[in-house]
Amino acid sequence: xxxxxxxxxxxxxxxxxxxxxxxxxxxxxxxxxxxxxxxxxxxxxxxxxxxxxxxxxxxxxxxxxxxxxxxxxxxxxxxxxxxxxxxxxxxxxxxxxxxxxxxxxxxxxxxxxxxxxxxxxxxxxxxxxxxxxxxxxxxxxxxxxxxxxxxxxxxxxxxxxxxxxxxxxxxxxxxxxxxxxxxxxxxxxxxxxxxxxxxxxxxxxxxxxxxxxxxxxxxxxxxxxxxxxxxxxxxxxxxxxxxxxxxxxxxxxxxxxxxxxxxxxxxxxxxxxxxxxxxxxxxxxxxxxxxxxxxxxxxxxxxxxxxxxxxxxxxxxxxxxxxxxxxxxxxxxxxxxxxxxxxxxxxxxxxxxxxxxxxxxxxxxxxxxxxxxxxxxxxxxxxxxxxxxxxxxxxxxxxxxxxxxxxxxxxxxxxxxxxxxxxxxxxxxxxxxxxxxxxxxxx
Numbered sequence: 001x002x003x004x005x006x007x008x009x010x011x012x013x014x015x016x017x018x019x020x021x022x023x024x025x026x027x028x029x030x031x032x033x034x035x036x037x038x039x040x041x042x043x044x045x046x047x048x049x050x051x052x053x054x055x056x057x058x059x060x061x062x063x064x065x066x067x068x069x070x071x072x073x074x075x076x077x078x079x080x081x082x083x084x085x086x087x088x089x090x091x092x093x094x095x096x097x098x099x100x101x102x103x104x105x106x107x108x109x110x111x112x113x114x115x116x117x118x119x120x121x122x123x124x125x126x127x128x129x130x131x132x133x134x135x136x137x138x139x140x141x142x143x144x145x146x147x148x149x150x151x152x153x154x155x156x157x158x159x160x161x162x163x164x165x166x167x168x169x170x171x172x173x174x175x176x177x178x179x180x181x182x183x184x185x186x187x188x189x190x191x192x193x194x195x196x197x198x199x200x201x202x203x204x205x206x207x208x209x210x211x212x213x214x215x216x217x218x219x220x221x222x223x224x225x226x227x228x229x230x231x232x233x234x235x236x237x238x239x240x241x242x243x244x245x246x247x248x249x250x251x252x253x254x255x256x257x258x259x260x261x262x263x264x265x266x267x268x269x270x271x272x273x274x275x276x277x278x279x280x281x282x283x284x285x286x287x288x289x290x291x292x293x294x295x296x297x298x299x300x301x302x303x304x305x306x307x308x309x310x311x312x313x314x315x316x317x318x319x320x321x322x323x324x325x326x327x328x329x330x331x332x333x334x335x336x337x338x339x340x341x342x343x344x345x346x347x348x349x350x351x352x353x354x355x356x357x358x359x360x361x362x363x364x365x366x367x368x369x370x371x372x373x374x375x376x377x378x379x380x381x382x383x384x385x386x387x388x389x390x391x392x393x394x395x396x397x398x399x400x401x402x403x404x405x406x407x408x409x410x411x412x413x414x415x416x417x418x419x420x421x422x423x424x425x426x427x428x429x430x431x432x433x434x435x436x437x438x439x440x441x442x443x
Contacts (some may be wrong), residue, residue, distance in 0.1 A: 252274070
């Protein structure tokens with residue numbers, strides 16, 4: 001699809017977004033963005049399009065929920081557990097800024113909620129007045145929920161006493177707080193394991209510089225292992241985190257200068273590049289892969305069922321990978337083999353209002369990457385299968401811009417995504433309102 005010309009090509013979504021989702025993602029009166037990021041959402045159910053057959057197979061419905069109220073709301077993370085329930089977290093902040101005045105009923109809060117695969121609310125926990133940054137969620141197969149965030153101004157209380165700096169909180173499957181840990185001055189990544197524990201990527205601040213930290217906690221919050229890497233140069237951002245099917249931990253991001261890990265040297269003095277590290281189940285380095293001379297960031301990664309890894313981020317200049325050289329500036333999606341070997345790379349469409357790219361992989365190895373209001377789908381071997389522009393779940397006033405901020409798959413159901421929409425296009429001088437959303441796009 002060529003967004004600049006307004007021409008929409010229609011191809012079947014293959015595994016993720018076939019004909020039913022085609023109507024959902026491309027239809028619905030889609031409008032060109034005009035000036036600001038994406039936004040609001042309300043409850044709506046789309047009817048799937050039946051494929052011709054002698055006896056149509058039943059299809060799970062798509063669904064959509066608006067999350068928030070009169071304040072600005074931002075969906076920041078979601079996770080799917082073993083039952084297919086979806087946990088989601090969103091932030092609420094006052095709307096007042098230089099172009100907008102305060103509105104009645106606005107509030108500051110963090111909200112954690114769980115929805116069934118059918119869209120029904122399991123539970124909701126709102127924590128009012130919180131000033132937190134970058135909340136993320138993880139989900140154990142059993143349904144327990146993990147929350148990380150950064151209490152950058154004041155400690156917060158989730159029912160277990162003060163949570164300070166970068167923290168990790170575990171909730172039961174019905175939303176009751178179980179335990180919490182401080183994990184660093186800032187926390188950047190979260191991945192739940194299959195045994196009720198969680199892995200975090202964080203950093204501590206020392207006189208010698210920022211120190212990347214990895215810590216794997218068991219189901220009761222005790223350390224399975226933890227390690228601090230050497231201090232890194234200013235501008236290094238090793239923030240993207242995931243767990244492989246093998247149990248190896250993956251850490252990726254931007255490296256400025258050099259870093260030595262278990263006797264292996266990465267980077268170059270005064271240089272910049274992208275780095276992907278894999279750690280064994282006991283925290284020892286398994287392997288590392290780097291691309292030197294690249295100006296960019298890694299904003300998300302997701303392992304596939306065969307141990308391959310999909311990564312997304314942004315770059316400027318050139319990015320050589322897998323026999324392809326990306327050039328210019330923008331977003332990327334690339335894939336590695338289980339040992340970090342280069343496979344394929346593509347530039348990633350983002351639309352008029354880019355947001356940090358996000359990525360997920362289904363149980364067949366198909367890759368779905370999101371950036372701004374665009375979704376792009378790739379076969380496991382790298383061929384692009386489709387690209388679609390997200391449309392608002394509901395747009396009641398003027399133009400609505402929409403963007404995804406988190407993606408995952410609900411087994412047997414379809415793609416689930418969280419994000420935000422803005423009513424009235426977010427134009428300066430208008431009383432636009434931003435709301436978070438959670439939706440499932442069923443095939």
